[in-house]
Every structure is written in C-alpha cells, then in structure tokens.
Amino acid sequence: MRDGLLLFETGCAEDLDVKWGAPLTDVFPRVQYDEEHKLPNAIKAAGYDIKDVKGVVFGHLHLDHAGGLEHFVGTDVPIYVHEEEFKHACWAAATGADAAVYLTDYLTLDKLNWKTFNDKQVDLFQGLTLHHAPGHTPGLCILQVNLDKDGTFIFTTDQYHVKENHTLRHPQGWLARDHTAWIRSSDMVERLQRLYNATLVYGHDLETAETLIKAKKFYE
Ligand SMILES: [Zn+2]
Incomplete structure (x- = not known):
C-alpha cells in the first residue's frame, strides 16, 4: 500500500486461558495454535515487522477478531472502526450486555488510538x-x-x-x-x-x- 502496511483485524489474544478464561474457552475452543499463528510471527512471515504496521482496520470488534489489539496498546497506531461498532462494543463489554463476545481488556479507551467513521x-x-x-x-x-x-x-x-x-x-x-x-x-x-x-x-x-x-x- 502507498500508505504503508495496514492490518485488517488482529485475531485473538495470545493467552486465551488468561484473557478469555472458562467458560468462553469451552464454548469457543481454539483447536490449533502454533508459533506461526501468533500475530507478530504471521506478520514476519509476510516479510514485515509488527512495528511496520501503520494502521489497523476493523470489520468488527468481537474477541476473536480484536483480541490481538493487545499488541498495539500504548502505541499511536490508528485503529479504524465504524462508530456504531465502537459504541456497541464499549457498551456491551462494560455492562455485560453482550459480554461473551466483547471483552473490556482490548477495548481500552485511553491507550489505543481509536479512529471512528460513520459513513x-x-x-x-x-x-x-x-x-x-x-x-x-x-x-x-x-x-x-x-x-x-x-x-x-x-x-x-x-x-x-x-x-x-x-x-x-x-x-x-x-x-x-x-x-x-x-x-x-x-x-x-x-x-x-x-x-x-x-x-x-x-x-x-x-x-x-x-x-x-x-x-x-x-x-x-
Ligand atoms: Zn463475530
């Protein structure tokens, strides 16, 4: 890309036993997870480093698509997501209204550079x-x-x-x-x-x- 390396979604957090815990790991078991599947290693396999990522674009913020945001906490990398998704995810995780599929740990408000759009x-x-x-x-x-x-x-x-x-x-x-x-x-x-x-x-x-x-x- 002319604008640099962009990532579409991030996959799960690495340590599901800690980040998800039971019963989520029972309902959504991860059946295969090798070193090559870890996000930084997958980016390396494509010839880049995770530090090269200039932006992360989200289709949606469910835990199995956005848990990998753990790698961008504390960075300035822009995180692009639709405003409706961001609002819904924060509400659902914070109130527990849909807590099975959105988690508070990667929806950190002040340590990620959220960029929303409403088109x-x-x-x-x-x-x-x-x-x-x-x-x-x-x-x-x-x-x-x-x-x-x-x-x-x-x-x-x-x-x-x-x-x-x-x-x-x-x-x-x-x-x-x-x-x-x-x-x-x-x-x-x-x-x-x-x-x-x-x-x-x-x-x-x-x-x-x-x-x-x-x-x-x-x-x-
Ligand atoms: Zn989903």
Missing part, C-alpha cells in the same frame, strides 16, 4: 473501501480491496463465518444479532460481488483461506 461507505485509503453491513453486529463493515492485477477481493469478516452462510444463505442463528439487517447486508454484498466480479474471503472459512494462500505468495 455507509468510506474509501479509507486508496483502493480500500469499507461498507457498513450491520446484522452480525450493529457496526460491522466489510472490506473491499481493489487490486491492479488480481482484481477485487471482499473480506467479509463475520458477515459470513463460512462459505455456506453466503452460498446457501445459511443464517447465523444466535450469532447474528439482527437477522433482518443481516439479510439486507447480504443483498448488498451480492450486488458488490456481481458488480466487481469479486473474490470473497470469509471470516472463518479455512478452505477458502488455504486455497488463496496456496495459489499465490502474494496478490497485487
């Missing part, structure tokens, strides 16, 4: 567009990335956990907080996909991720 659609950087897609959470945004050679990618974060949420329109049950909004957001994603002939990258779809990682060392 339906915003070009955050050249070639990077965020689209507000409420449903799974109130402030979720999908990320559209337009690449010169490899075309358009849409990172859906948890608008779709796995491929079948999209291809079969399989609803998310308890994991979607507003089903009607989720359906409308799905319509929007499908229009975008048709318009740009986009490749979708889902929030938790191992097969899609592995296929893309195996196909090319990097995309340009």
